[in-house]
Amino acid sequence: MEFSSKLLENAVNEMSQLPGIGKRTALRLVLHLLRQPEHQTFQLSEALSKVRAEINFCESCHSISDKALCEICENPLRNKEMICVVEDIRDVMAIENTSSYKGLYHVLGGKISPMDGIGPQDLNITSLVEKVKKGEVKELIFAMSPTMEGDTTNFYIFRQIQDYHVATSTIARGVAAGNELEYTDEITLGRSIIDRIPFEASLKS
Amino acid sequence: MEFSSKLLENAVNEMSQLPGIGKRTALRLVLHLLRQPEHQTFQLSEALSKVRAEINFCESCHSISDKALCEICENPLRNKEMICVVEDIRDVMAIENTSSYKGLYHVLGGKISPMDGIGPQDLNITSLVEKVKKGEVKELIFAMSPTMEGDTTNFYIFRQIQDYHVATSTIARGVAAGNELEYTDEITLGRSIIDRIPFEASLKS
Structure with a gap:
């Protein structure tokens, strides 16, 4: 040009x-x-x-914040024993929009991706492991995108904290609301049968 | 959000x-x-x-230029009696890329579009009409996009200069290279038959 x-x-x-x-x-x-x-x-x-x-990052969860602690970490009404591990602030915003989570977050700032030259040392993993070691956390929810890199990152963190007393979970994977079974990929459909939930529990929204 | x-x-x-x-x-x-x-x-x-x-605009053609006169207007090898009227600098760049035009340009800076509140007074039309009045121009080529607004702009300018001694033309409209006749719209196909060209002339590229 x-x-x-x-x-x-x-x-x-x-x-x-x-x-x-x-x-x-x-x-x-x-x-x-x-x-x-x-x-x-x-x-x-x-x-x-x-x-x-x-730009300033929250000292605790590494989300973007104008103050030292972000509004979520500062909020006394949030459950401080539950931490949702996400890739970036967009995921925090997406989960906050659902109004179905009342714990804290931990923003990794990316995911392990050797192809892009991003290793564990480039992410906010050490501070998360420290939180777990201190025994302040009862449950860790892995909320990375269900991709190869997301799964790798989840597993890497899981290995670092598995010897400590903390429950770990990952967000449910299954058929998205409004999707047709016919067009759902095999892996997702397979998992949605293995991870099926009691019908009565599914009635709560 | x-x-x-x-x-x-x-x-x-x-x-x-x-x-x-x-x-x-x-x-x-x-x-x-x-x-x-x-x-x-x-x-x-x-x-x-x-x-x-x-940002600076060429004093003569109103294209974007770092100097008072743009490189095209300054170039002594360009035919100064031929002016191609275009909407903006992207069109100048597109036509220059074809290497098939050796005249000058006149950049209007938009097209007449009452829906967007753009009238003739918002465009560089006066200076174009002045050039024609001075008798320096032998041919004016309208190269606006073939849309309602483009056609309106062409016609508005044509009415301003029709009493002066200047040839006017518009870029050919027809079936684009590589396109299938079957999928060409009726207006384009109709015009391409009315405006057909001698086969021998079509062999020159």
Whole structure:
């Protein structure tokens, strides 16, 4: 792609570093900004550099927070003996939206993925193991995505804490609400039969 | 969507103002930046505010340029009597890529679209009409997208300059290379028969 302006080329190149944004989309976005009032671009630019420079992570659960402790960790009504282990803050937001969990979280900040060069030392695993060692935690819920990397991460953590007195569980895997059995993959359908639940328990929502 | 951090919320809100980027995508992009080295975000932020603040448009054709006159307008080898009227700089780049046009361009900066509140006064039409009035231009090629708005814009400009001595043409509309006739819409197929070209002429590429 040849540009008539170095400034434009530079902005497009930086924009196209974002995941899922190619050169063409980046050009479309930058040209859009050029058509909008100046302050829109300045606000975007300012908000991005500010969030990157001043971002703060909760000391306890490593979620993004403006204070030392996030609102969830700080909340006296939450059950502090239950920790839900998630990959990133989007998962916290997704689970919070369901209103069905009242414990705390622990944000790993990624999953073990040798292909992407991410090992256990790149994740917030040590602090989780420390929490378990202190005996403060009664149950650990693994809520990673059910993929190869998610399972590996779960298993790695499980091995670190299996000698301590803590219950571990993983979120249920099964046929999603509204899905047709016919189109459900074999692994999921197989597990949903093995992990079947008493009918009366299934009536609670 | 509830955020645990005002900084994060602000960045996501600004990002989601971009066309085609919703809140979820914006959050994904911002979280990606947070995982990357700080300088990547600062470079993006800097490039965006710089391009917006210092952007310059060619005095003659209104294309984006770092100098007063863009490279195309400045080039003595280009035919200055032929002007191709386009919507924005992306169209200039697309036509330049074909290497089949050696005249100049005139970038309107949009198309007449009452639904979006864009009228003729919002576009670079006056300066185009001035060029024609001066008698410097022999041919005007309308290269707007073949949509209702594009056609309206073409016709508006045509009415402004029809009393002056200038040839006008519009880019050919027809069946695109590689397309199946069966799936071509009726309007396009109909026009491609009305506007058929001598077979020998079609052999030149």
